[in-house]
Amino acid sequence: GQQVMQIPQYQHVQEGEDFTTYCNSSTTLSNIQWYKQRPGGHPVFLIQLVKSGEVKKQKRLTFQFGEAKKNSSLHITATQTTDVGTYFCAVGDSWGKLQFGAGTQVVVTP
Amino acid sequence: EAGVAQSPRYKIIEKRQSVAFWCNPISGHATLYWYQQILGQGPKLLIQFQNNGVVDDSQLPKDRFSAERLKGVDSTLKIQPAKLEDSAVYLCASSLLVIAGQPQHFGDGTRLSIL
Numbered sequence: 001g002q003q004v005m006q007i008p009q010y011q012h013v014q015e016g017e018d019f020t021t022y023c024n025s026s027t028t029l030s031n032i033q034w035y036k037q038r039p040g041g042h043p044v045f046l047i048q049l050v051k052s053g054e055v056k057k058q059k060r061l062t063f064q065f066g067e068a069k070k071n072s073s074l075h076i077t078a079t080q081t082t083d084v085g086t087y088f089c090a091v092g093d094s095w096g097k098l099q100f101g102a103g104t105q106v107v108v109t110p
Numbered sequence: 111e112a113g114v115a116q117s118p119r120y121k122i123i124e125k126r127q128s129v130a131f132w133c134n135p136i137s138g139h140a141t142l143y144w145y146q147q148i149l150g151q152g153p154k155l156l157i158q159f160q161n162n163g164v165v166d167d168s169q170l171p172k173d174r175f176s177a178e179r180l181k182g183v184d185s186t187l188k189i190q191p192a193k194l195e196d197s198a199v200y201l202c203a204s205s206l207l208v209i210a211g212q213p214q215h216f217g218d219g220t221r222l223s224i225l
Binding site for chain 2: 030031033041042043044045048050088090092093094095096097098099100101102103
């Protein structure tokens with residue numbers, strides 16, 4: 001099946017700083033979704049990307065799908081303590097099945 | 111709308127015992143998923159249902175795991191007998207349709223500990 005690599009595995013950020021997490025695949029992806037899981041919580045859907053080069057923004061979060069549809073990124077500006085959690089990318093197939101990456105665990109220092 | 115309901119929240123059993131988890135998806139959602147999430151990893155799909163039929167169970171360890179969704183609404187996942195490596199959070203998710211791009215809505219999960 002498709003393999004998706006997420007980097008970094010762990011990100012320690014000072015409040016107010018920006019950071020980016022990346023999701024890479026060796027194969028072309030049909031679509032990619034991003035989820036956030038707070039500590040002790042369950043994954044919550046953030047966004048879906050479908051088109052080559054697509055960029056979507058949600059307040060301080062910017063999601064991008066690569067031109068070749070083999071990678072995606074999530075950039076967070078001016079990190080806040082509410083951004084703490086693990087961010088997963090998930091690769092979807094035509095039946096709605098998702099394969100999740102290992103996630104990027106984000107810790108924010110006030 | 112009410113979210114995905116799962117029970118129990120926590121379960122502790124000894125190896126070789128059996129355990130069952132229950133899930134009630136969001137009303138009207140045709141597709142239901144069971145995931146296993148081991149600490150520090152992403153959720154791994156075990157089985158996908160559309161209504162009461164199985165769409166994908168390729169990653170379900172069928173020698174010990176079973177799942178059903180008899181009336182196409184709620185679902186149960188069973189492990190018999192449990193092994194130490196089954197310690198994980200078992201997440202249920204649902205989506206409206208079984209097509210690409212549907213957001214999945216997750217329940218709070220059942221945290222299973224095997225002694």
